[in-house]
Amino acid sequence: MTDSSMSQPSYLNIKKGLFSWIFTLDHKRIGLLYLYSVGAFFLVGAALGVLMRLELLNPGGDLIEAQTYNQVFTLHGVIMIFLFIIPSIPAVFGNFFLPIMLGTDDVAFPRLNLMSWWLYVIGALFALSTLVFGDGPADTGWTFYAPYSVKTGTNVSMSVLAAFILGFSSILTGLNFIVTIHRLRAPGMGFNQMPLFSWALYATSWIQLLATPIIGITLLMIVAERMLGIGLFDPSIGGDPILYQHLFWIYSHPAVYIMALPAMGIVSEIIPTFAQRTIFGYKAIAYSSMAIAFVGYFVWGHHMFTSGMSGPAAYIFSILTFFVAIPTSIKVFNWLATMYKGSISIEVPLLYAVGFIFNFLIGGLTGLVNGALAADVHLHDTYFVVGHFHYVMFGGTGFAFFGALHYWFPKIWGKMYNKLVANVAFAIIFIGFNTLYFPMLILGIMGMPRRYYDYLPEFHSLNQISTYGSWILVSGLLLMIYNLIRGYFNGTKTTDNPWNGITLEWQTKSPPPLHNFDKAPELVKGGPYNYPNAIDGSH
């Protein structure tokens, strides 16, 4: 292990000034541009979430008005989905690490990559402009269901145009990654020698490429319907609102895997490193990502069980939904098998990975409950659903994102944060998260509907607990961010491979040089996770 100092030339210090960042073609800098923008929107979205929880602390609608609440949950949803969670892991860590982990010097199309980020910024400005222009931000929910989205006076057109532009950004990232993986792997690295994070990004990229155009066109149809009254979705002029729901979910269910698969890829990196053990079931984990991406296209109807579809259609969607559980469980079993008998060092990235597994299990199992036709008819549009998807997206993907940040922090900046503080922040976040969202599952079963600014008195105590949870969670998040920023400025210098990782990014300097490697990296014989001293390595 060599010690690298900040004064050595690296991608961070080779060029200076704002322009060298916002017009950079370096995938690492583009990854960081995404990190800062995605991170900023996460904070805005979280603030809106906390505002909703304040409103719901007591019954009586005492803090914000009903219509404001409608706009707040819509903006919260739009920001969290399109500006935070979809770009989070692929655009930040995929950009930064995919080329390095493949042993190459950049993505296939660096200019397209820069354009993705600029489209992201433009899309974000469109979304925020609804705060100023027109009759305020959309009040439809992030799903923009017709016919209300066609009729409401709020600025739906601008919001869906924002989502349209952001969709292009996502498509270009996916396209870039697919070509990078096919064309730029280091000599000798076959598909089955790729790190599992690359496999996860590969599966994700196909969804981004094939599913995102559907939402793009659907949202343009909403704009056309609002401006021209064509009669696509509005029944009063001959349209079909159910058609909108189909088109929306044909994208938005696969999009759930745009959010989940990269997170699973992160966990598949962190676990073998901190267990110092060859990953159990490499191929099963790799191919199950592809299986999830594929099956994910055929289950969208589970969002529409109460829309009046035929019995046989509903049964089929329900059964197909259960099939997604198979490749997902395969991953969970393989992660646990990797840790079993491993020599585990409990560092903060591993805590986030295990936190991911815990939360994602609750998210996945409550997903099966929703997918079960008979149960969903009762739970549809209740807080059970709100609890479920926060467990998946935040407890799952959000935790994996934070885990990745702590895992690769020393590689990205060449410094180490304070580990004790990071552990404490994790504990607060984990406790706060579960205090915030677990009560929502119970509230949903009790019958509390979602998207209301007020509730009946019998729901009071659980809502209070949930709001206290949001305060605990936010304190933990602020502590984590403070600790990382302090690590960035004052952290101790780190070695090139502080976790004893075995994938290629650990062979280069921390922070990496401009073109990633000073000398060509050496591939590990027999796959990317072959720990030479591992206890009982298995394949």
Ligand code: HEM
């Ligand atoms: C501090 C963190 C957060 C808090 C306090 C929070 C709180 C809430 C609450 C209370 C609602 C329900 C509104 C209602 O139905 O009346 C909600 C909805 C939602 N949240 Fe969050 N949330 C947080 C983070 C996140 C994250 C990280 C994501 C995604 C990654 C997310 C995605 C969503 C979505 C998609 C909705 C649905 C919006 C809609 O109904 O149209 N939230 N959130």
Ligand SMILES: [Cu+2]
């Ligand atoms: Cu779904």
